[in-house]
Amino acid sequence: MRIVTFEIVLLNTLSMAKAKGAIVVDVERCKGCEVCIVNCPTDVLAMAEEVNGKGYHYAYMINPEECTGCANCAVVCPDGVITVYRIKKN
Amino acid sequence: MEIKDIEPKEMEPKEMELNEIIRPENLVYKRTPLMTDATLSYCPGCGHGTIHRLIMEVVEEMGIQEETIGIAPVGCSVLAYDFMDVDCSQAAHGRAPALATGIKRLWPDKFVFTYQGDGDLAAIGTGETIHACNRGENITIFFVNNGIYGMTGGQMAPTTLEGMKSSTTPYGRNIQAMGPPYKITEMVAQLAGTYYVTRQAVHKPGPVRKAKKAIRKALEVQKEKKGLSFIEFVSNCNSGWKMTPNDSNIWMEEHMFPFYPLGDIKVDGELVQA
Amino acid sequence: MKELALMKGNEAIAEAAIRAGVDGYFGYPITPQSEVMEYLTLQKPEERTGMVVLQAESEVASINMLYGAAGTGKKVMTSSSSPGISLMQEGISYIAGAELPCLIVNVVRGGPGLGTIQPSQADYFQSTKGGGHGDYHLIVLAPASVQEMADFVDLAFELAFKYRNPALILSDGLIGQMMEKVELPPQKPRVTEFDQSWVITGKKGRERNIITSLNLDPDKQYEHNLKLKAKYDSMSQDVMFEKIDCDDAEFLLVAYGSSARICQKVVEMARDRGKKVGLLRPQTLFPFPTEEIARMARKVKGMMAVELSSGQMVEDVKLAVNGKVPVHHYGMVGGKIHSPDDVLKAMEEKYMGGY
Numbered sequence: 256m257r258i259v260t261f262e263i264v265l266l267n268t269l270s271m272a273k274a275k276g277a278i279v280v281d282v283e284r285c286k287g288c289e290v291c292i293v294n295c296p297t298d299v300l301a302m303a304e305e306v307n308g309k310g311y312h313y314a315y316m317i318n319p320e321e322c323t324g325c326a327n328c329a330v331v332c333p334d335g336v337i338t339v340y341r342i343k344k345n
Numbered sequence: 346m347e348i349k350d351i352e353p354k355e356m357e358p359k360e361m362e363l364n365e366i367i368r369p370e371n372l373v374y375k376r377t378p379l380m381t382d383a384t385l386s387y388c389p390g391c392g393h394g395t396i397h398r399l400i401m402e403v404v405e406e407m408g409i410q411e412e413t414i415g416i417a418p419v420g421c422s423v424l425a426y427d428f429m430d431v432d433c434s435q436a437a438h439g440r441a442p443a444l445a446t447g448i449k450r451l452w453p454d455k456f457v458f459t460y461q462g463d464g465d466l467a468a469i470g471t472g473e474t475i476h477a478c479n480r481g482e483n484i485t486i487f488f489v490n491n492g493i494y495g496m497t498g499g500q501m502a503p504t505t506l507e508g509m510k511s512s513t514t515p516y517g518r519n520i521q522a523m524g525p526p527y528k529i530t531e532m533v534a535q536l537a538g539t540y541y542v543t544r545q546a547v548h549k550p551g552p553v554r555k556a557k558k559a560i561r562k563a564l565e566v567q568k569e570k571k572g573l574s575f576i577e578f579v580s581n582c583n584s585g586w587k588m589t590p591n592d593s594n595i596w597m598e599e600h601m602f603p604f605y606p607l608g609d610i611k612v613d614g615e616l617v618q619a
Numbered sequence: 620m621k622e623l624a625l626m627k628g629n630e631a632i633a634e635a636a637i638r639a640g641v642d643g644y645f646g647y648p649i650t651p652q653s654e655v656m657e658y659l660t661l662q663k664p665e666e667r668t669g670m671v672v673l674q675a676e677s678e679v680a681s682i683n684m685l686y687g688a689a690g691t692g693k694k695v696m697t698s699s700s701s702p703g704i705s706l707m708q709e710g711i712s713y714i715a716g717a718e719l720p721c722l723i724v725n726v727v728r729g730g731p732g733l734g735t736i737q738p739s740q741a742d743y744f745q746s747t748k749g750g751g752h753g754d755y756h757l758i759v760l761a762p763a764s765v766q767e768m769a770d771f772v773d774l775a776f777e778l779a780f781k782y783r784n785p786a787l788i789l790s791d792g793l794i795g796q797m798m799e800k801v802e803l804p805p806q807k808p809r810v811t812e813f814d815q816s817w818v819i820t821g822k823k824g825r826e827r828n829i830i831t832s833l834n835l836d837p838d839k840q841y842e843h844n845l846k847l848k849a850k851y852d853s854m855s856q857d858v859m860f861e862k863i864d865c866d867d868a869e870f871l872l873v874a875y876g877s878s879a880r881i882c883q884k885v886v887e888m889a890r891d892r893g894k895k896v897g898l899l900r901p902q903t904l905f906p907f908p909t910e911e912i913a914r915m916a917r918k919v920k921g922m923m924a925v926e927l928s929s930g931q932m933v934e935d936v937k938l939a940v941n942g943k944v945p946v947h948h949y950g951m952v953g954g955k956i957h958s959p960d961d962v963l964k965a966m967e968e969k970y971m972g973g974y
Contacts, residue, residue: 275366276366277363279367286388286389287389288389288590288591289589289590289591290390290590290591292591293591294549294550324366324371325550326373326374326550329374329375329376330374330395330550330553330554331395331547331548331549331550331553332394332395333387333389333390333391333392333393333394333395334384334385334387334394335377335394335398337374338372338374338375338376339374339375340366340367340372341366341373342365342366342371410822411821411824412821412823413821414819414820414821417831423833426829426831430822430827431821431822432819432820432821432822432827432828433819433827433828434687434690434717434829434830434831435713435717435829435830435831435833436687437683437686437710437713440679440680440683440710443675443679443680443681443684444683444684444686444687444688444690446645446673446675446680447645447683447684447686447688448688448690448691448819450673450684450688451642451643451688451691451693451695452691452820455820455821472676472677472680473676473679473680473683476675476676
């Protein structure tokens with residue numbers, strides 16, 4: 256099924272089974288701004304206790320099973336450090 | 346952003362191994378290669394990074410990287426050309442619209458944009474801004490308004506709100522002494538030369554997606570040679586405002602948006618009726 | 620077949636610009652040079668060669684339009700007079716720092732401040748010693764006739780592109796307004812190839828180019844400044860000057876532009892009275908004919924710098940002479956023009972007794 260907006264994607268995934276998604280954070284580029292955390296609709300993200308080479312705490316998936324691959328985190332990330340994946344069935 | 350086919354999962358969701366999800370064929374979103382590998386010099390949480398990325402995404406999607414020329418301002422984004430993989434020129438403070446005019450008049454088929462902050466565009470550059478807009482130069486102006494002078498250490502800007510503290514208004518902006526903030530975006534919308542004028546934000550996913558559409562629309566206006574397209578991005582400056590990034594976005598919603606409301610101000614050459 | 624015309628200096632600049640294949644002119648009106656843009660717009664150069672002529676909202680806007688367009692490798696120019704040139708100094712510094720070619724024409728008027736509209740040569744310091752901030756130099760050409768106003772436009776662009784540096788034609792209100800016969804240069808085609816190693820025309824088949832004068836890393840700025848200095852030093856190979864009656868001269872007048880025209884008469888009059896006077900007329904003020912003046916200092920008994928200012932070029936003459944012989948000064952100020960009699964009298968006063 257072809258979806259045209261991500262708002263609809265979210266509705267569809269909620270009404271049906273969850274799509275499975277995952278993100279990869281470029282840890283060394285993350286500046287720990289936490290904007291991704293508050294914009295994740297399913298509370299997947301948190302700040303790591305560790306710091307990266309620059310001394311920033313970085314974002315990571317604390318609840319990876321809740322990730323729907325909606326990419327909200329990635330689109331608000333000012334440094335573009337998040338890459339998003341989602342399982343697709345053909 | 347790419348549109349992907351999605352099939353609902355038939356069975357109960359179960360824990361999947363991350364490495365089953367994180368595969369090239371499952372890629373949904375990554376930073377556009379038109380952003381260079383250089384680490385952004387902006388503060389954590391600053392909207393500049395997001396705005397740069399959206400512009401580059403649109404340039405990539407329109408396939409115009411080889412025809413695009415950007416003009417960087419003086420301000421926090423003085424090094425914008427280190428991050429965007431298109432031909433760029435540095436401009437003196439406020440002068441970017443004049444540079445863009447010189448370039449576009451001689452290369453009318455190139456895509457020329459300026460990228461400017463509030464001091465650059467609305468203080469020292471007011472003359473160049475107004476006249477480029479009035480002449481209707483076929484360029485695109487990206488105006489990042491965070492109500493403060495970030496790079497030089499947080500001084501008052503022409504768009505600083507009444508009562509807002511800054512390093513030169515430590516007791517809050519005093520209207521009697523300094524005048525009120527002014528909305529240059531609404532002003533330029535009054536000029537016949539502007540074709541598309543809009544105000545956007547990039548602090549949440551919904552506004553980000555709208556902002557990207559606006560950028561696309563602006564560059565299409567330039568492609569169709571309809572006139573000047575002008576996008577103001579109301580953005581945060583958590584460093585200058587002395588807040589955390591998330592707090593600054595909340596503060597921005599509560600204080601900046603009422604004075605600088607988001608939305609289209611002029612479309613297809615006509616002012617949008619409220 | 621020569622193409623001759625009777626034109627004002629300002630008009631000659633404009634006509635020569637079209638014929639030199641200039642791509643764009645961005646300017647603002649100011650007396651005594653507004654005829655440059657008026658002539659250009661009247662000629663409809665967009666029909667003759669496709670040249671763009673745009674009246675900007677200020678001199679600040681003009682110079683920055685030049686800065687933008689120059690970064691794409693196009694031949695662009697502006698013209699103004701003293702107060703307008705002051706407004707352009709920021710942009711000129713940026714253009715010099717970014718190493719871009721372009722032409723600025725200054726038709727000098729009396730100053731400082733709003734001053735007067737009559738001619739002056741009091742922008743010599745502004746033109747040759749900076750004007751804008753930072754360690755840079757402009758290539759400065761000083762025409763003394765309407766013919767040179769025409770010839771120096773193409774020459775200025777040749778030099779500007781050779782060195783990737785802004786060039787300035789330092790004229791004055793007298794030459795700008797006077798009418799003389801001029802042989803017009805032939806029409807050059809507009810350039811179609813641009814040096815992809817530095818122009819910003821869109822990154823096609825190459826890495827992106829960045830036009831900037833910003834170097835936050837002091838090591839990089841240091842290297843850049845050394846490179847610029849070496850460039851300015853190398854410009855001495857393109858020095859130009861004219862010598863009149865210098866072979867047996869015992870006393871040398873040094874003057875440029877309209878002052879030199881007056882001094883030509885002074886030399887004639889002095890020679891009629893049996894005085895062996897010569898004139899050295901710099902045609903480039905940067906590079907300054909330092910070597911030639913130093914050489915002449917070994918031959919003459921004294922020099923006098925004659926200029927329409929209270930003493931600017933005289934300093935460069937003194938530097939070149941380096942104390943070998945006395946260097947005097949005759950300066951007319953206020954927008955007034957000295958007469959040959961005035962200069963002759965001053966010269967003779969300096970040389971009573973010993974000369």
